[in-house]
Amino acid sequence: LHTRVAARLWQAHPTGMLLCLALLRRLLRAEEADDPWAAHWLKQLRIRLNLIAHLLKQKNRRLDQAFASLPGAIHTTQVSNPSPTEFILPLALFSPPGSRLLQQLIDYDLLVRRTLLAWHLGLITQAEKRDFIATIPRLMFQVFSFVNRFRTTGVTRADVRANSPLAQTMAHKLGNLPKKMLAEIQRDDRWRQRRKLRPQKLAKGPFKGL
Secondary structure, eight states: OOSHHHHHHHHOSSSOHHHHHHHHHHHHHHHHTTOHHHHHHHHHHHHHHHHHHHHHHHHHHHHHHHHHTSOTTOOOOOOOOSSOOOOOOOGGGOOHHHHHHHHHHHHHHHHHHHHHHHHHTTSSOHHHHHHHHHHHHHHHHHHHHHHHHOOOOOOOHHHHHHTOHHHHHHHHHHOOOOHHHHHHHHHHHHHHHHHHHHHHHHTTSTTTTO
């Protein structure tokens, strides 16, 4: 990473990039174990990552317009740090959402470099520079905090359908699942029940279903 603001996102305490990547692995394992809260958390995470991606694209588009206004005789090169901060990341920490978040950190690092260059050339205002640099970290810290709030529940969709004591406890701790998701869980249960009943209906007569 070439910029201090991007490096601080990696090194932030108590929640930084490394901890977030590790927690995302735990979150994915919970989803694979049929934990509906984990599925809900991942859906909300995708919404947050989509927002960051949209803002990165939007701000880069604004910088493209700014650089396009330079006279043809002026050529610029990308700002880079002669001694960038390097981080070693264990492969075991990678996951699809984690890789996407990591890519967004790299994209943000590049955005900061472009922003500083545009400001030095007088292409954007001080207020624009502050906005471009400050917005993304605030959203990333929110992602770190959001992922950190998840707790492995041990609950499955079957527990939710049965409204088991464990499901009730987790609803109290993590909040209720969205009504739409609850309806889908109940609908899946009714579908499974119909699948179980179908062979019994076919067995009533020797030629039924032929």
